[in-house]
Amino acid sequence: MNVYMMMPEVIKENSTGYIRSSITNELFQKREIQCMGDITVELVYSLNLQLRYLQELDGEKEIVMHINSPGGEVASGLALYDTMQAISCPIRTVCEGTAASMAALLFISGDRREMLPHARVMIHDPLIRGRMGGNALQIERLSKDLMKMREVTAGIIAKHTGKTLEDVYEKTAIDSYFDAEECIEWGLADAIWKGEVRDDR
DSSP: OOTTOOOOEEEEEETTEEEEEEHHHHHHHTTEEEEESSBOHHHHHHHHHHHHHHHHHOSSSOEEEEEEEOOBOHHHHHHHHHHHHHSSSOEEEEEEEEEETHHHHHHHTSSEEEEOTTOEEEEOOOOOOSOOOSOHHHHHHHHHHHHHHHHHHHHHHHHHHOOOHHHHHHHHTSOEEEEHHHHHHHTSOSEEOOSOOOTTO
């Protein structure tokens, strides 16, 4: 996060005077949450709390999740994915900029998936971060775990796109980028968002 970027505040008048509120708080009151930046334990903890709170307020009303992320920790991302699948509220995901790697799986799992006109999605197989070391048995275990995670993430992509596992494996063998139109064609998205406000919220 750019420490020099100031987040504007909303100033409102009430019976006691003026109150200040952040834009993110104002949008949260409208059931809009932000998945921005790397997928980390901290970000997922915050988003899971927000989802569960909004579920408690109204278990049937739509939640909008805006996503612009390069991806990140697979385990943390799967924790957020599981929460998104578990709550009863419909979740509309909106890709702004890029939804890559783990963030792509979160985007495509929305009940309604919308792309900004110049947004992109990137899918690929899970990666091992940093240097891999250890003895042969340790490396073998790491390899088995990585292949298992590959099956899990490919299964999620197949489930939410309607593609076969073979189709998914072919695409995720390399970094595969899709623009908005290609996302719709491949089943990664449902529509291009053009700024209209939906009445069913």
